[in-house]
Amino acid sequence: MAQVTETTSSQHAKPGFLRTSFRQFWQALLLQSEAYQPILQSERPVRQGFRMLTALYLITGLITSLGLIFHYLTLPKVDVIQSQVGELILSSGLYQQWTVEQPALAAVVNLGYRLFWLLAGIRIGYPSRLDIFLTPLSLWAMGLFNWVTFAIFGELIGRKLGGQARRRAFWGALAVANAPQLLTLLNIIPGLVVPSSLLWSWTLLTSYQAVRVTYPQLTWRRSLSTTLAMYALHYFFIFLSIVLGVLLGVLVYSLVL
Amino acid sequence: MTDFFRTYGRLLMLDGDSFEGLRQSQDGVLFAFKLFVMVGLIAGIGTLSGTRELLQTPTVAERAYQVAEEISTWSSELEGFIGSVVAVPAQSVTQWFTELGTTLESFEPPLGVQTSRVIRSIGEWLTTPLTLLAAWITAILPVLLVAKLMGAGGSLRALVAVLLVSAAPQVLNGLGSFPLPEASGWSAAAGALEFVAIFWGLAILVKGLSVAGEVDQRKAVTIVVVTALVFYVLIPSIVLTVGGLKLWGLIQLLG
Numbered sequence: 001m002a003q004v005t006e007t008t009s010s011q012h013a014k015p016g017f018l019r020t021s022f023r024q025f026w027q028a029l030l031l032q033s034e035a036y037q038p039i040l041q042s043e044r045p046v047r048q049g050f051r052m053l054t055a056l057y058l059i060t061g062l063i064t065s066l067g068l069i070f071h072y073l074t075l076p077k078v079d080v081i082q083s084q085v086g087e088l089i090l091s092s093g094l095y096q097q098w099t100v101e102q103p104a105l106a107a108v109v110n111l112g113y114r115l116f117w118l119l120a121g122i123r124i125g126y127p128s129r130l131d132i133f134l135t136p137l138s139l140w141a142m143g144l145f146n147w148v149t150f151a152i153f154g155e156l157i158g159r160k161l162g163g164q165a166r167r168r169a170f171w172g173a174l175a176v177a178n179a180p181q182l183l184t185l186l187n188i189i190p191g192l193v194v195p196s197s198l199l200w201s202w203t204l205l206t207s208y209q210a211v212r213v214t215y216p217q218l219t220w221r222r223s224l225s226t227t228l229a230m231y232a233l234h235y236f237f238i239f240l241s242i243v244l245g246v247l248l249g250v251l252v253y254s255l256v257l
Numbered sequence: 258m259t260d261f262f263r264t265y266g267r268l269l270m271l272d273g274d275s276f277e278g279l280r281q282s283q284d285g286v287l288f289a290f291k292l293f294v295m296v297g298l299i300a301g302i303g304t305l306s307g308t309r310e311l312l313q314t315p316t317v318a319e320r321a322y323q324v325a326e327e328i329s330t331w332s333s334e335l336e337g338f339i340g341s342v343v344a345v346p347a348q349s350v351t352q353w354f355t356e357l358g359t360t361l362e363s364f365e366p367p368l369g370v371q372t373s374r375v376i377r378s379i380g381e382w383l384t385t386p387l388t389l390l391a392a393w394i395t396a397i398l399p400v401l402l403v404a405k406l407m408g409a410g411g412s413l414r415a416l417v418a419v420l421l422v423s424a425a426p427q428v429l430n431g432l433g434s435f436p437l438p439e440a441s442g443w444s445a446a447a448g449a450l451e452f453v454a455i456f457w458g459l460a461i462l463v464k465g466l467s468v469a470g471e472v473d474q475r476k477a478v479t480i481v482v483v484t485a486l487v488f489y490v491l492i493p494s495i496v497l498t499v500g501g502l503k504l505w506g507l508i509q510l511l512g
Contacts, residue, residue, distance in 0.1 A: 074376050075366055075373070076374075077364050190373075197395055198387060205413065223406075
């Protein structure tokens with residue numbers, strides 16, 4: 001009996017990782033600065049942050065996948081419409097005549113047709129099987145990528161502006177600042193859309209709070225500058241990588257030809 | 258729940274103690290979230306108004322089957338008068354409409370057209386609080402910035418919670434969410450209520466800003482006016498002017 005009581009009390013004293021993590025995310029979502037204290041005091045904030053983010057993104061990703069299945073069940077079968085209409089076009093006399101006269105037209109029509117349905121699918125939010133299966137993984141990968149880049153820039157600028165904290169402490173706080181991702185749990189309801197502007201604005205607030213809590217020496221102006229510069233650098237480098245990618249592609253293409 | 262509605266009522270009445278309580282509360286933002294759920298659902302209630310009609314409206318496939326059936330009945334009725342002259346063409350038209358119905362049926366959502374419509378319209382209705390919150394937070398971020406620049410105090414949590422409750426009078430937009438006939442008394446009433454909601458919200462914003470930002474009401478008014486001038490007049494004007502000049506330059510260059 002005593003053993004049972006002991007086990008129960010130790011369970012109460014040490015709640016599970018998921019429960020603790022989600023409580024911290026919930027507190028951060030409610031802009032409670034206490035949410036950041038456990039991870040700031042943690043010995044390994046990066047490892048802790050990685051685990052928390054993995055749990056957050058995989059769970060919200062799974063729920064989003066489930067929501068996509070419900071979306072699929074309540075939307076017209078776009079893929080069936082695409083194939084039926086496609087068959088109708090391909091078997092029409094006009095198309096047959098055109099393709100005989102101009103064989104290149106077939107490729108153009110085929111490409112244009114596929115592109116049209118791709119855009120139509122995106123427009124109405126029609127998920128493919130791949131979307132449903134890969135959502136948790138893609139959300140997790142994107143979340144981690146954003147976390148790493150934001151954390152690198154944020155820590156760099158925060159320290160330059162006079163912030164003092166243990167190395168990588170900011171990484172942990174920034175992981176907790178991903179709390180607005182919790183709102184995407186609502187994606188399970190078909191027809192419901194969580195506005196991206198809401199996620200973006202609320203993450204800006206939690207990121208600012210993460211900077212404030214990690215570097216209490218910084219004034220609010222410097223904390224805001226750190227947050228905004230972190231965002232600006234992140235998007236600038238993404239833009240730069242796209243431009244460089246395109247240039248590299250053009251260069252390789254011209255060299256090959 | 259009773260506490261929530263009591264606080265909500267007091268905030269609408271610009272009760273200073275309620276603002277102070279919200280500012281000090283750890284769960285101020287949670288209160289604001291609950292407020293947005295309630296206000297958003299009421300403000301968007303009109304989106305559900307067509308649900309009953311949606312359930313009664315036949316689908317396109319059902320219409321095709323109906324036409325096929327009608328042609329078949331009409332053809333068999335005619336047969337008694339003019340013989341089987343129209344039987345063959347009527348049969349082919351009936352068959353065409355039946356095939357069309359089958360094809361259209363294969364496009365339908367797996368849960369069926371009507372069920373899906375109802376589920377999705379409920380989902381759209383449930384989106385209203387989130388859309389409202391997104392609009393409000395986007396509008397409030399500049400106010401927060403200007404308030405801080407003009408020397409307002411208070412924690413981020415307190416400021417956000419108190420400023421968000423300025424959406425409280427948006428319940429008055431409930432009437433405007435229904436599809437009302439244009440130039441009717443109802444649409445005029447909806448317009449008047451929307452107008453009241455805006456100014457009532459501004460009054461709550463000023464009161465909240467003075468409490469959470471620890472500034473007097475005159476300064477709170479100045480903060481709101483400066484924010485409106487800078488973010489909604491000055492910056493858009495500069496952007497439009499610069500954009501216009503660049504476009505003019507481009508036109509000149511091309512010309």
